[in-house]
Amino acid sequence: MDMLLLLFTFVLAIFLGVELISKVPSQLHTPLMSGSNAISGITIVGALIAAGATDNNTLGTVLGVLAVICATINVVGGYLVTNRMLGMFKTKGEGK
Amino acid sequence: MQQLIAIAYIASAVLFIYGLKMLSRADTAVRGNMVSALGMLVAVVATLCLQGMHYHWIILGVVIGSAIGAIAAVRVPMTSMPEFVALFNGTGGAASLLVGWAEFNANHGAYADEGTSLISVIATYLAILIGGVTFTGSCIAYAKLAGRITTKPVLFSGQQIANGAILLGALVFGVLFCINPDASLAEISLYAGIAISLVLGVLVTIPIGGADMPVVISLLNSYSGLAACAAGFVIGNTVLIVSGSLVGASGIILTNIMCKAMNRSLANVLFSGFGSAEGATGGGGGEQGEAKAITAEDAYYVLEAASSVVFVPGYGMAVAQAQHVVRELGELLEENGAEVKYAVHPVAGRMPGHMNVLLAEANVPYEQLVEMDDINPVIETVDVAIVIGANDVVNPAARDDPDSAIAGMPIINVDHARSCFVLKRSMRSGFAGVENPLFFKENTRMLFGDAKASITALVNEFKGA
Numbered sequence: 001m002d003m004l005l006l007l008f009t010f011v012l013a014i015f016l017g018v019e020l021i022s023k024v025p026s027q028l029h030t031p032l033m034s035g036s037n038a039i040s041g042i043t044i045v046g047a048l049i050a051a052g053a054t055d056n057n058t059l060g061t062v063l064g065v066l067a068v069i070c071a072t073i074n075v076v077g078g079y080l081v082t083n084r085m086l087g088m089f090k091t092k093g094e095g096k
Numbered sequence: 097m098q099q100l101i102a103i104a105y106i107a108s109a110v111l112f113i114y115g116l117k118m119l120s121r122a123d124t125a126v127r128g129n130m131v132s133a134l135g136m137l138v139a140v141v142a143t144l145c146l147q148g149m150h151y152h153w154i155i156l157g158v159v160i161g162s163a164i165g166a167i168a169a170v171r172v173p174m175t176s177m178p179e180f181v182a183l184f185n186g187t188g189g190a191a192s193l194l195v196g197w198a199e200f201n202a203n204h205g206a207y208a209d210e211g212t213s214l215i216s217v218i219a220t221y222l223a224i225l226i227g228g229v230t231f232t233g234s235c236i237a238y239a240k241l242a243g244r245i246t247t248k249p250v251l252f253s254g255q256q257i258a259n260g261a262i263l264l265g266a267l268v269f270g271v272l273f274c275i276n277p278d279a280s281l282a283e284i285s286l287y288a289g290i291a292i293s294l295v296l297g298v299l300v301t302i303p304i305g306g307a308d309m310p311v312v313i314s315l316l317n318s319y320s321g322l323a324a325c326a327a328g329f330v331i332g333n334t335v336l337i338v339s340g341s342l343v344g345a346s347g348i349i350l351t352n353i354m355c356k357a358m359n360r361s362l363a364n365v366l367f368s369g370f371g372s373a374e375g376a377t378g379g380g381g382g383e384q385g386e387a388k389a390i391t392a393e394d395a396y397y398v399l400e401a402a403s404s405v406v407f408v409p410g411y412g413m414a415v416a417q418a419q420h421v422v423r424e425l426g427e428l429l430e431e432n433g434a435e436v437k438y439a440v441h442p443v444a445g446r447m448p449g450h451m452n453v454l455l456a457e458a459n460v461p462y463e464q465l466v467e468m469d470d471i472n473p474v475i476e477t478v479d480v481a482i483v484i485g486a487n488d489v490v491n492p493a494a495r496d497d498p499d500s501a502i503a504g505m506p507i508i509n510v511d512h513a514r515s516c517f518v519l520k521r522s523m524r525s526g527f528a529g530v531e532n533p534l535f536f537k538e539n540t541r542m543l544f545g546d547a548k549a550s551i552t553a554l555v556n557e558f559k560g561a
Contacts, residue, residue: 003215006329006337013338017345020113021120024353026442026467027456028125029449033350034181035119035129037317039112040188040343042136043324045143046331047191050198051157052149060201065157067194072161073168074188074320079133080169081180086126088174088456 031085038078044071097145104142105335111135112339116346122462139335174457175414178447179241182234182313185320189230192323193290196223199330200277200286207277217277219329221270221289226323228293229300234316236301237309241446247306256367259299266292304366307411307488309446311354311365318347350448357442357468359494359504387523390541392550395517396557402479404435406471408508409451410444412485412520416547419458422484425551426460428558434479437464439471439508441489472509481513483534485520485547491532501530515539519547 024032050056051064112135118128144154165184172180200220203212239245266289273285304312321343328336355362399405407426413419426436438460440451452465475481483490490510493500510516511534518540534540543550 003213009334010337010341013341014345017342020117021346021349024120026449027452030453031125032119033317033448036343036346037185039132039339040320040324042336042339043192043195043327045139045333045336046195046327048143048154049331050195051153054148054150060198061153063194063198065153067191068157069161070187071191072158073165074184075136076162076165077169077184082129085453086129
């Protein structure tokens with residue numbers, strides 16, 4: 001793909017991100033952080049491609065599998081922890 | 097099929113955007129997290145549909161990673177949340193590093209033939225560099241937060257020079273790498289780059305003290321997004337670029353909020369070794385009178401007559417694990433007819449929103465949590481402000497003493513409340529090493545001892561009455 005188009009996408013996405021979450025109540029700082037942390041696990045897409053390549057040498061396979069492991073920890077752990085945290089926030093409204 | 101996969105990636109990016117937006121609002125946060133998880137699932141499934149994928153290694157990696165991630169996420173106690181968020185963040189950085197390395201390994205010697213663009217080559221190096229810094233930086237942050245290593249800033253002479261030299265090295269090897277990625281020199285440069293990034297991550301994190309951790313965690317969070325973004329340029333994938341930038345931006349915003357809450361610049365947090373000056377009184381003069389202690393019994397009589405009470409928690413509450421008894425005391429006070437609120441300073445604790453998470457764990461109702469800017473205008477009407485293990489965030493010197501090391505940091509004005517109880521183990525100064533004139537004020541009473549024990553004593557007084 002045209003690299004300049006990718007750069008263009010990158011710049012637009014940064015601006016979008018800043019606009020999207022400029023005001024966050026402090027109650028949500030931790031969930032937002034761990035939730036966006038889970039999103040950064042999107043690098044799993046690159047890891048899957050690396051681990052699934054057919055013409056890998058040994059080093060390539062090892063790196064790919066390690067990358068998949070790390071990215072999956074990030075994704076699974078990140079989403080579950082965020083969900084657990086937010087679950088606590090929810091119950092207190094009901095406790096009232 | 098290719099087009100279908102591309103459309104799935106677009107859908108996934110849209111889900112991330114919606115998810116993140118919903119995550120920043122209280123009433124939609126839970127669904128926001130799920131929407132974003134759905135986006136992740138779509139991206140993963142779409143990737144698995146790519147042609148010519150071999151699944152056996154993928155399955156192995158996914159099974160191991162999911163097991164570790166799930167077990168850790170379910171087992172970790174809420175009080176250990178800061179360090180685990182740091183750790184998860186680190187694995188994301190490591191993944192980006194490995195992706196960059198794997199791509200180099202697959203393309204080495206064929207870059208010129210494939211006509212790979214320079215941007216992609218630069219991105220490979222950046223994915224490795226930022227990923228490595230994120231990984232070791234997060235590991236150090238984890239170790240500091242978990243108390244495995246000292247939380248004091250670690251400084252040595254020539255630290256700035258060492259950092260500068262390493263940064264220069266990263267730049268030189270980067271240029272060597274990018275000039276001709278097919279040469280064997282590129283391979284050496286890559287390994288040097290990996291080593292440098294790992295060392296750099298350690299060096300930039302160790303000089304930062306415990307109470308500045310909220311800034312560091314948010315910043316590392318941002319880095320992990322940018323690393324994923326760089327990996328996106330490496331494999332030419334838009335969904336990585338879009339979601340990586342979103343995370344990068346959100347991390348920067350949080351970092352900014354944290355810095356503002358301390359009235360310090362990011363550069364000051366990162367490089368000053370703040371809090372290392374042991375015993376520096378930071379002006380104001382040491383002798384400010386005598387702190388007046390109070391017993392739990394006397395404190396009970398005051399609280400019993402109070403019609404409005406505000407708790408101001410700090411890191412000390414987390415250390416003492418006092419959040420549950422605090423909530424119990426809050427409920428007893430409410431039954432007694434008092435209005436109870438919990439005032440949370442943005443940088444109280446060791447990560448953004450740390451106190452909110454702890455109080456939520458103890459089932460403190462959402463409505464009773466108030467932010468600094470909302471409590472300060474009405475603090476004069478509060479009968480009793482109870483400070484639990486917080487120090488710098490309630491230090492009036494930040495407001496009144498322009499020479500103080502923390503001058504200008506916004507604080508919760510507990511000294512303006514009708515009376516103020518400070519729960520503290522000793523008279524030691526807080527993280528910033530600054531004397532706290534609050535302790536010597538006319539309307540301040542010190543309740544010495546472990547926060548949990550002190551609150552429990554108060555609870556018992558109420559129950560005994």
